Amino acid sequence: MSDPKKINERVCPACGARESVHFADERLDNTRVTDYTYASRKQPEFMCHRLVRCTSCNLIYAPAPPDLSFLTSAYAEAAYDSAEEARCAAESYANALAPYVSELTSRTAAIDIGAGNGYLLSWFLRWGFGKAIGVEPSKAAIDAAPEEIRPLLREGMFSAEIVADVRPSLVCSFMTLEHVSEPGQLMRTVYELLEPGGLVAVVVHNWRGLLNRALGMRSPIIDIEHLQLFSPESVSTLLREAGFDHIRVQTITNTYPLRYWLRLTPMHDKLKNRVENVLKRFGAAEVRIPLNVGNLLAVGQKAIGSSK
Numbered sequence: 001m002s003d004p005k006k007i008n009e010r011v012c013p014a015c016g017a018r019e020s021v022h023f024a025d026e027r028l029d030n031t032r033v034t035d036y037t038y039a040s041r042k043q044p045e046f047m048c049h050r051l052v053r054c055t056s057c058n059l060i061y062a063p064a065p066p067d068l069s070f071l072t073s074a075y076a077e078a079a080y081d082s083a084e085e086a087r088c089a090a091e092s093y094a095n096a097l098a099p100y101v102s103e104l105t106s107r108t109a110a111i112d113i114g115a116g117n118g119y120l121l122s123w124f125l126r127w128g129f130g131k132a133i134g135v136e137p138s139k140a141a142i143d144a145a146p147e148e149i150r151p152l153l154r155e156g157m158f159s160a161e162i163v164a165d166v167r168p169s170l171v172c173s174f175m176t177l178e179h180v181s182e183p184g185q186l187m188r189t190v191y192e193l194l195e196p197g198g199l200v201a202v203v204v205h206n207w208r209g210l211l212n213r214a215l216g217m218r219s220p221i222i223d224i225e226h227l228q229l230f231s232p233e234s235v236s237t238l239l240r241e242a243g244f245d246h247i248r249v250q251t252i253t254n255t256y257p258l259r260y261w262l263r264l265t266p267m268h269d270k271l272k273n274r275v276e277n278v279l280k281r282f283g284a285a286e287v288r289i290p291l292n293v294g295n296l297l298a299v300g301q302k303a304i305g306s307s308k
């Protein structure tokens with residue numbers, strides 16, 4: 001059944017269509033919102049906004065997300081406690097991205113949107129980009145950055161102004177697009193910033209991935225922070241609508257310590273702690289396990305002949 005669109009509710013932020021169907025009811029418990037609710041790689045809380053599914057591109061999205069000023073302060077104040085996991089994530093994404101970077105003939109500058117503590121920036125430098133810049137709203141995340149990376153991080157929500165002095169050949173946004181209220185606008189800004197021939201690379205959760213579909217509403221991607229959830233179809237649509245072509249979408253493997261995978265499972269906290277203690281006792285908690293949990297890497301190119 002089609003949802004009657006209420007006044008002020010947003011249209012599909014990937015393709016602009018108005019038609020949607022119900023996906024999930026709001027599940028919100030204000031007593032459980034903590035400093036960690038808007039932090040990266042936290043314990044899942046299984047809370048969510050009301051969600052609908054776009055019948056045109058299959059994006060799942062919250063039609064009435066919190067306003068921008070709320071999100072800006074929530075992310076600015078978010079706590080940060082995931083340095084080790086952040087390093088593992090950056091390594092997984094960098095490995096998947098490397099073959100695309102090798103296609104780039106120009107490496108003037110690279111920008112990471114939602115850079116966290118900036119681990120990806122050291123890969124940008126290793127790949128020979130003249131400049132590496134990260135944009136990150138959380139002060140706690142920037143404070144946790146390695147000393148040599150911290151000066152490369154700019155504090156704030158991403159906008160054209162915050163990187164006005166840069167003409168990048170690569171812009172990355174990993175696990176960030178779920179969190180912004182206007183991902184289409186964000187991708188159009190990136191398109192305009194890039195030099196012709198430049199690449200955008202995004203990593204998103206895939207709600208149609210096998211594991212996420214099996215877990216359903218107990219999947220860690222069902223989260224109050226996520227204002228939209230992508231699929232291969234909807235992330236391609238997002239990039240195409242922003243002007244990109246030569247779009248490629250692939251699944252990627254994440255490698256994390258076993259105790260981190262455990263944290264994401266829908267097990268009860270008490271049981272989780274008990275299992276974690278057993279893992280620690282046998283020295284298995286830090287063992288790194290590669291898993292395909294249905295994350296997607298999508299890459300798009302700004303046409304070489306683009307005059308914009």
Ligand SMILES: [Zn+2]
Binds near residue numbers: 012056059
């Ligand atoms: Zn759509």
